[in-house]
Amino acid sequence: DAGVIQSPRHEVTEMGQEVTLRCKPISGHDYLFWYRQTMMRGLELLIYFNNNVPIDDSGMPEDRFSAKMPNASFSTLKIQPSEPRDSAVYFCASSGEAKGYTFGSGTRLTVV
Amino acid sequence: QKEVEQNSGPLSVPEGAIASLNCTYSDRGSQSFFWYRQYSGKSPELIMFIYSNGDKEDGRFTAQLNKASQYVSLLIRDSQPSDSATYLCALRGGNMLTFGGGTRLMVKP
Numbered sequence: 210d211a212g213v214i215q216s217p218r219h220e221v222t223e224m225g226q227e228v229t230l231r232c233k234p235i236s237g238h239d240y241l242f243w244y245r246q247t248m249m250r251g252l253e254l255l256i257y258f259n260n261n262v263p264i265d266d267s268g269m270p271e272d273r274f275s276a277k278m279p280n281a282s283f284s285t286l287k288i289q290p291s292e293p294r295d296s297a298v299y300f301c302a303s304s305g306e307a308k309g310y311t312f313g314s315g316t317r318l319t320v321v
Numbered sequence: 322q323k324e325v326e327q328n329s330g331p332l333s334v335p336e337g338a339i340a341s342l343n344c345t346y347s348d349r350g351s352q353s354f355f356w357y358r359q360y361s362g363k364s365p366e367l368i369m370f371i372y373s374n375g376d377k378e379d380g381r382f383t384a385q386l387n388k389a390s391q392y393v394s395l396l397i398r399d400s401q402p403s404d405s406a407t408y409l410c411a412l413r414g415g416n417m418l419t420f421g422g423g424t425r426l427m428v429k430p
């Protein structure tokens with residue numbers, strides 16, 4: 210298995226632009242999570258899905274953030290419009306059992 | 322809110338020594354606990370999980386859980402420079418993991 214695949218690995222964008230992050234979970238995993246990691250706040254859960262349905266989005270910082278999971282093998286996290294304070298590493302993770310998660314390699318987002 | 326607390330470090334140990342990483346948590350109802358290792362610039366990777374009070378050993382790693390005192394620890398025996406990383410403690414509530422801030426470990430040759 211290729212693991213959790215995220216793209217792009219790095220994204221540099223200007224303030225106000227739309228940013229779309231992508232994730233392909235491990236086949237057979239029915240939970241998908243989006244996390245954000247910064248030095249100041251550590252790993253923060255943004256939203257998670259179960260069987261493609263959003264279950265808890267209470268961690269989404271504001272309406273500029275949205276996430277979708279149109280099928281079991283694909284999810285997106287969109288920021289529109291982006292702001293410098295959104296700069297962070299965004300991780301996608303998937304899980305299929307009552308154990309820990311498998312993380313993707315992350316997307317390092319820089320908003321200038 | 323489930324809180325997970327870790328000393329941010331850095332914790333510096335000489336090569337070959339035992340590194341002891343600690344984590345406390347606030348939710349008495351938490352049932353399962355996880356240790357992740359994160360190298361600089363990389364994603365977290367699962368190294369151990371523990372559900373029951375007591376010790377669980379896996380190679381050079383031992384996880385210890387004390388639910389009465391609400392702490393979980395990770396011992397790394399015969400520490401190697403390659404163990405230098407940030408170690409994240411996490412607890413599972415429902416289907417979500419809540420992470421601590423991590424402890425940076427430095428193993429010096």
